[in-house]
Amino acid sequence: DQQVKQNSPSLSVQEGRISILNCDYTNSMFDYFLWYKKYPAEGPTFLISISSIKDKNEDGRFTVFLNKSAKHLSLHIVPSQPGDSAVYFCAASDEQFYFGTGTSLTVIP
Amino acid sequence: EAGVAQSPRYKIIEKRQSVAFWCNPISGHATLYWYQQILGQGPKLLIQFQNNGVVDDSQLPKDRFSAERLKGVDSTLKIQPAKLEDSAVYLCASSSPQGGPYEQYFGPGTRLTVT
Numbered sequence: 128d129q130q131v132k133q134n135s136p137s138l139s140v141q142e143g144r145i146s147i148l149n150c151d152y153t154n155s156m157f158d159y160f161l162w163y164k165k166y167p168a169e170g171p172t173f174l175i176s177i178s179s180i181k182d183k184n185e186d187g188r189f190t191v192f193l194n195k196s197a198k199h200l201s202l203h204i205v206p207s208q209p210g211d212s213a214v215y216f217c218a219a220s221d222e223q224f225y226f227g228t229g230t231s232l233t234v235i236p
Numbered sequence: 237e238a239g240v241a242q243s244p245r246y247k248i249i250e251k252r253q254s255v256a257f258w259c260n261p262i263s264g265h266a267t268l269y270w271y272q273q274i275l276g277q278g279p280k281l282l283i284q285f286q287n288n289g290v291v292d293d294s295q296l297p298k299d300r301f302s303a304e305r306l307k308g309v310d311s312t313l314k315i316q317p318a319k320l321e322d323s324a325v326y327l328c329a330s331s332s333p334q335g336g337p338y339e340q341y342f343g344p345g346t347r348l349t350v351t
Contacts, residue, residue, distance in 0.1 A: 131278070133278075161339075163342075168344065169344055169345075170240070170327055170329070170342030170343050170344050170345050171279070171327075171342045172341075172342065173339050173340065173341070176339070216278050216279070218278075222292070223281055223284070223292055223294075224269075224279075224281055224340070225278075225281075226278030226279045226280070227278050228276065228277050228278050229278055
């Protein structure tokens with residue numbers, strides 16, 4: 128029973144363009160959402176988060192949007208850089224954390 | 237600030253053998269998590285400690301998995317006996333209320349292969 132879903136296993140984007148990573152969830156009780164970035168052979172690193180009382184949170188090139196009615200969140204990276212190439216996991220939390228399956232982003236120079 | 241340390245980084249064992257993983261969280265972090273990440277999937281929480289007490293172990297297969305966090309610092313996760321389906325990366329993470337309510341810091345993980 129996958130409560131957090133990332134339906135795109137991979138995404139390729141040209142350097143300088145926008146990367147949009149999507150995530151859907153099923154549990155309306157989730158009150159906090161996070162994005163993690165993972166390089167090979169490393170653990171995930173926290174990227175950005177958003178509380179369910181907000182619909183947008185921005186940190187430099189990274190912006191997370193939350194649409195509670197659609198149970199959907201997205202991560203925008205603008206402009207994309209080759210160093211952004213990694214696997215991105217979204218996660219949602221009520222009292223426990225639930226992770227999506229990840230989207231592998233490749234930024235092409 | 238030192239990060240979350242885990243050892244070993246890699247382990248290969250045969251099915252029915254036992255294995256143990258070690259985690260040293262970031263100093264001062266009261267909450268410690270163990271996750272299992274099977275290839276192609278996201279991390280799945282196995283157990284969460286608050287200091288040396290268990291907060292949530294609902295997804296820990298208790299017939300073969302055990303974990304402890306003595307003195308509220310280091311933690312060990314044990315599998316006994318291992319099955320083929322236990323092949324995964326085992327991630328340890330820690331968090332502190334001061335770092336934001338849900339910001340977890342992950343270690344590099346231990347990649348377990350059961351043959």
